[in-house]
Amino acid sequence: MSHDSPDGASAPHTPAGRIVGAALALSLVLTLVVLAFTWPAMTSDAKDLPVAITGPADGVAAVAAQLDTARPGAVDLVEVTDRAEAVDAIETRETYGAVVLGDPASGRPPEVLTSSAASGVTNQLMRQIAQQLQAAVTEQATAATSARITAAQSEAAEATQRAMQDAVAAALAAAAQGEQPPAPEGPAAAPEPVTIEIPQVTVTDVVPLSDDDPNGSGFTASLFPILLGGMIGGIGISVAVRGAMRRVTAALLYATLGGAVLTAVLQGWFGSLQGDWWWTWAAMSLAIGAIAAPITGIVALVGRAGTAAGPVLMMLVGNPISGVTMPQEFLPWSWGTIGQWFPPGASGTLLRDLSYFPQADPSAAWTALAAWTAAGILLSLVGHARAPRPAVAPAPPVRVAEPVS
Template identity: 55%
Template sequence: MSSTTDTTAPSAGRPARPAPHTPWARVVGLGLAVAAVVGVLVLAFSWPAVTAEPQDLPVAVAGPPPAVAGLEATLATAQPGAVDLVPVADRDAAVDAVESRETYGAIVLGEAPEVLTASAASSVTNQLLTGVATQLQAGLAQQAATAGGDPAAAPTVTVTDVVPLSPDDPRGTGLTAALFPLVLGGIVGGVAVSLLVVGALRRVLAVAVYSAAGGVVLVAVLQSWYGALQGDWWTNAGAAALALAAVAAPITGLVALLGRAGIALGAVTMMLVANPISGATMPPEFLPWHWGEVGQWFPPGAGATLLRDLSYFPSADAGSAWLALGLWAAAGVLLSLVGHLRTAGGVEPDAEAARDEALEHAARHGEAALPA
């Protein structure tokens, strides 16, 4: 067994020489690289809020055709392109559309005008529809004055919250904040399993155990303690577990395939790409282009939508969210299997990296090198 000794290691009667300083060019380059990373972080997290504006927000409308045509003209002037009116038969049909999340609200025209909102869907759309109610009231008063009547005698527009938030979370801040742990927890779990568990198939089992336990813990805190989640407890726990697995499994799968570089690739994808377009803090329709729709097929967006649907919109079709999360979790397992088969009988990329680190450490400290 041979040993390798660093020239800076102490010898008999001579002190160790200090390690050489980092070259100036590398110092400057490192500073610029870190600044670039900060710029990317700021851009990723501020871009959705800065560029957000309603685009074709689906809102149901029921009433006489002339009144609906007048409302369309009013909205097109006041907020062009913001609202997409979806005609329905009557108020009951409008309520069904809101409760199934086909629309964010509804406007019922007639002798008793009413605006239906759903604060559980989004506080932003709730405010927007409340503003529409104000515009509608002003329009009715103007019509009465034009006809020579008393503006005060115009019909009163009623605002009804069809799907309100929980009394324990009246502003929805708890629900919005509850969705971030799914992303962060999945990333932390994937990174921890990748670093602490050796073996692609063993990581699959570790992710499954972590996700199941993590889903129970998250729902215990967010629903049993904070009351931010509603609905069936175990169904929510299953959804949270699948969301965690959908984030963690691709990271461990990429590690099995690429080595430790997979950690950075997976974490960056989930945090800096998928999270900003998730629509967790604002409706997907507020994001530019089709990024909101794209974000619903990434784990952060699908997880946020699924938990909101399970909590407040049991009539909504959550099939696409379940499918998206399942596909990401399955993709992570598939990558792990491919990595396992590729390295069967050999050394895994991450284990090889760990071996190289051990050899380097031994060389620097003058210790016996590991056997080849």
């Protein structure tokens, strides 16, 4: 049975082929969404993760061989001169951690440096390295102690044998001279007990997370409102505001106000972010603008169909390779590096640097966000220049009334 349309005409049913096509198309979209969000987690693995190391050359070689056996290709050891340089490498985000080998001469035990603020995944990996190092140190100490015990037992056995031989020789000499054999000496002194001294590997968190966000979950969750807010703003402005240049103005104003709101909530209220308030506001505003401006720019260029650019570019492409939940080194091929040039990845890196790594160089993240914002504005300008101008109707002729005679 067909339904009547508002004008009274009978509206035909949707053809079966169109129903099947729509279902297949939506299923394909769902497949892409599932792959975008699950593929990075399922295929991620540690690869060439930079970790500093300092110590004797033989110790460095031993640790490198141990790590390569445990997880081949996972860690890329970067040799540094001392502990201070290792700490500097972590604070500037050149490495995710460091291994400081012990010094037997000074009695300094081995130490593993980590940074929970850099990544929860790498922090866990560094603690696993500490456990492996502790197992190796324990094995070496036990082997050295066993060797000492064996040497002490051999020395005691040799001393006892020599004492017995000397006693027999003295007895034979006394018997040959018709004298009374000397009284046997007392038992040999017992060897000193050997104690096992096992150095304990210490783990130091060089750049820890804040007390307000000890697990880092608040920081990770705070990045999603930036992505969602930028997309909502770009799509909403594209629909509600007419005129390319007015959309540019609205997007910039929205980014500024939205950045202030998110900074006030996420840093001032929840404490998920720890940087300077004004710098965080600037980063938030630029991150929102880097997502909203390209959407309005594409809409100005191609029309309302451009509103799909936000979900596709930012949500399906940029977010999975952003390296927010896991280090970029964990992503296959060069996707981690590419992801740092998309707004989700650049904003995550920038806010992490501002919050916990003030000595790091965030210029690449600033550049990426500024480039996306500028590209969105440029697209709006191009779309504004290409838009057809409405025809101006000619002015009606002016009649001049003739004077009445």
